[in-house]
Amino acid sequence: MKAAVMGYGTIGSGVVEVLEINKDSIAKRVGDEIEVKYVLDLREFEGDPIQKKIVHDYQVIANDPEIRLVVETMGGVEPAFTFVKAMLEAGKHVATSNKALVAEKGSELIAIAKAHNVNFMFEASVGGGIPIIRSINRCLVADVVEEITGILNGTTNYMMTKMTVEGSEFADVLKDAQDKGYAEKDPTADIEGYDACRKIAILTSLVCGQQVDYQDIPTEGISKITAVDIKYAKAMGRAIKLLATSKKVGDSYSVMVAPCLLAPEHPLYSVNDVYNAVFVHGNVLGDAMFYGSGAGKLPTASAVVVDMVESAKHLDKHIPVEWHPEKLQLVDSGLSENRFFVRTTAEEAAIKNIFGDVEFVKAEGVSGEIGFVTSVMTEADYKVKAAELSDVIQMIRVK
Ligand code: HSE
DSSP: OEEEEEOOSHHHHHHHHHHHHTHHHHHHHHTSOOEEEEEEOSSOOTTSGGGGGEESOHHHHHTOTTEEEEEEOOOSSTTHHHHHHHHHHTTOEEEEOOHHHHHHHHHHHHHHHHHTTOOEEOGGGSSTTSOHHHIIIIIGGGSOEEEEEEEOOHHHHHHHHHHHHHOOOHHHHHHHHHHTTSSOSSOHHHHTSHHHHHHHHHHHHHHHTSBOOGGGSOBOOSTTOOHHHHHHHHHTTOEEEEEEEEEEETTEEEEEEEEEEEOTTSTTTTOOTTEEEEEEEETTTEEEEEEEEOSSHHHHHHHHHHHHHHHHHTTTOOOOOOOOSSBOOOOOGGGOEEEEEEEESSOHHHHHHHHOSOEEEOOTTOOSSEEEEOOSEEHHHHHHHHHHSSOEEEEEEEO
16 A cells, blocks of 8 residues: 655654554554655655655645555645645545644544545644544543643653753753754744644544634743742642643633643643643543653654554545534633742732732742742632732742
8 A cells, every 4th residue: 555755854754664663563454565655855865765755746646546645744734734635635545743734724624534535634643652632532432521631742841850850940951852852943832832732722622523723722831930930849749740721611611721730649740751641531431541652753653653554444434533613612711710829029918918818838948039829719810919919920820
C-alpha cells in the first residue's frame, strides 16, 4: 500500500522511521506493507536516502491513484489545509499531527472526508503517543464527559519540573529545554499556553460534538512563573503545573488554560518531565487517567502510524467522528470558582479587609512581600478584589 508524507521535519521523518522499524508487525496488522512513495518538502535532502522520494508539488501526490494514505506533518494552518483538503477530495485518507490545523479546521475536514468516504484522523494532535482522541471518540461513548483536565504540553511540564527540582529561574530552564530540543527556537506557543489551548479546544469539541473556538478560551502561560513562586509552592507542599481544563456546566463547558498549584492528592501532581496526562471524569464511568509520552519524534509518529493503519484496514469506509461545525458558546469564565494564591506588597490589614478570611503563606528566604490564599470565589469576584489591592505581584489558581 502506497503512502505519502507531507513535511519531512521531526514528526514526518519519525513516521518514515516508525514504518521502517516496525515494518513487519505493521504489515501483519494491515495485511500489506505500507510503503512511502513520496515525501513532500521544500528541501532536497541532498545525499539522504529520502532524496529520491522528495517532491515539491502536492499535486503529484493528489494525482497519483496509487497513493491511498497521506500523512500531514507540516504544521500551521496554511498551506496544510489546502493540501489536506486536496488529498481528501482526491479520495485519500489523511492522518495528521497538526493541532493548529485540527483546532481551526477539524470539523470542516471531517465533513470533507465523510463526503469522499475517507478518513481525516488526528490522534497525534493531542497528547503525542497517548491514545486520548480514540478513547474519547470510541471508548468513552457511554458517558457524558463532565471534566477533562490535562497536562497537554510536554515542554512546559519539563520546565516546571526542572524549576521545582532545581529552584532555577524561568530563563535558565527555557534555555535548557531549547538545548535539549524540547522547546522550539520560538517557544511562544508552548510557554504562553497557546499549544495547550488548541489541544483542549480539540478535546472539548470532541466531547460535546460541536466546534469550540480556541480563541474563546482564556489562556495564561507559564512565562511569568518565577523561582519565588516555586518557593511558595514548596511551602504549601504543592506543585505548579500548566493545566488545560474543561468542565461541563449545564449544556456547555467552562474551559481555561492556566498554571495551577496542585496538592499531592491531585491526580496530575506526579506527572513530571516531558510527560503528558489527561484526567477524564465521566458521569457513569467516574474517573480515568491517560498518561504517557506526550511529545517528541517517535511517540508522536507512533500515533500518526496508528491512524494510517486504521485507515489502511478500512480503505473503503469512513469512520464517523461527531464534531459538527455549529459553534459552542463557552460558559463565561468569570463564573468559574477557585481559590487564588496571591503575592502582594500590600499590608495584612488591607488584605483581610478586601478578601476576608485568607490563609497567609510564608516562604523561606522571601521578604518584602506577603503571600496568601483566598477562600473559594469566582474569577469575576477575584478580579474586583485584586483591583482594590494596591499591588499584586503574582496570582496562581489553587486546585
Ligand atoms: N510543543 C509540544 C509540546 C509538542 O511540548 O508538548 C507536542 O504537541
